[in-house]
Amino acid sequence: MAVGTLYEAYPHQPGAVVIKAVAAITGQELDFPAQYKHFETNKTPEFVAKFPHGKVPAFEGKDGFKLFEGIAIARYLAAKSGHKTLLGATVEEAALVDQWISFTATELGTNLGNVRAILAHRIPYNKVLETTLRDNGDRALATIDKHLLSHTYIASHRLTVADLLLASVLHGAFAFYIDASKRSKFPNLQRYYETVINQKGVKGLFAETQYVEKAQTYAPPAKEEKKKEEKPKAEKPKEPKAEKPKKAAEEDDDDEPSVPAEPKVKNPLDDLPKSAFNLEDWKRAYSNMDTRGAGGAIEWFYEKFDPQGFSVWRVDFKYNSELTQVFMSSNQIGGFFNRLEGSRKYLFGSMGVLGTTGDSIISGVLILRGSDYKPVVEVAPDWESYAYQELHVTGPNANAEEKKFFEAALAWDLEIDGKKWADGKNFK
Structure with missing residues (x-):
């Protein structure tokens, strides 16, 4: 019998994969409503009444307990099952699980997520911001890779929720960011990732991994070309007309009026007196x-x-x-x-x-x-x-x-x- 219903945006949604892996490992069944349509169902008053922000993955237990945020749901199911190692077998291991969940979410997931948003034009492009985000992401990858040099798993000697979260973040990163050069620089990441996704209960839940050869770089959005309006041909005048002034002729030849470049916005803090x-x-x-x-x-x-x-x-x-x-x-x-x-x-x-x-x-x-x-x-x-x-x-x-x-x-x-x-x- 299913312990509850899981709402997900699509079958391989990263947060939902972590939850489904925990459920599979702990032997808990989940229902998946066939009638759920993302961007429609989760915007209805009925859904928002149960899950205030309208986010998925979202979980509704058979006992009426409701929860959203992927890691929170995964931790809840792991704890409810009484599994001895997914959340850490000791107090110290539990603290390490929390540490690596937090580190993965903030230092790796947030930085690379924002890089991806810039590449997809969801965030206005800023070179300094992109460079900072990439530097922060690389620093996080270096820390993880160094740790994995002497550890099979990230938080303990056995698979934990921290590993499932990190694997889900790496899955997306391999497709656009961790290219051949970074995989060579951080050789432990791919070994670790493939170890996690091939564990019993996890295997088959992740979408096929795409290993990009060259990391994606920012490309400005393509400008929509405007069709040049065809002007009707003027009838040949019977009498010669005076030649137009040069300036007027040049303006007549322009396809579009010239638009001055937008001035760079200066931060008013830069105008404060030197300190x-x-x-x-x-x-x-x-x-x-x-x-x-x-x-x-x-x-x-x-x-x-x-x-x-x-x-x-x-x-x-x-x-x-x-x-x-x-x-x-x-x-x-x-x-x-x-x-x-x-x-x-x-x-x-x-x-x-x-x-x-x-x-x-x-x-x-x-x-x-x-x-x-x-x-x-x-x-x-x-x-x-x-x-x-x-x-x-x-x-x-x-x-x-x-x-x-x-x-x-x-x-x-x-x-x-x-x-x-x-x-x-x-x-x-």
């Missing part, structure tokens, strides 16, 4: 020094900071009651930071998840160019999901409590209302 504080130097100092103590990054910050050119802000997520798993909240921070990519040259961030599963909050600090946070953070569509409060950490107006908060957020030992720092991310 003695160098944000890139601070990012290097923070990365290479101990955070606290003599000669540490915090001491460096106080020596160099220029409040005339930069400001410090506390950031708090507004909807903490919606947070569940710590790793999912950490993924949310990673997504927010990815969407701030357009402001990288003006911004540094240190944010974390405080608390435990089902009882957590997101908080942290931003150091940004100028005295107003909005011009820097509004590049992220979800910037209004966070509350911003300016912190006074230097100068005559320095506030001891605000300074303490700032330093703790940088050192990743921030604690709020008894909730301790559980996981964090930096925006550098």
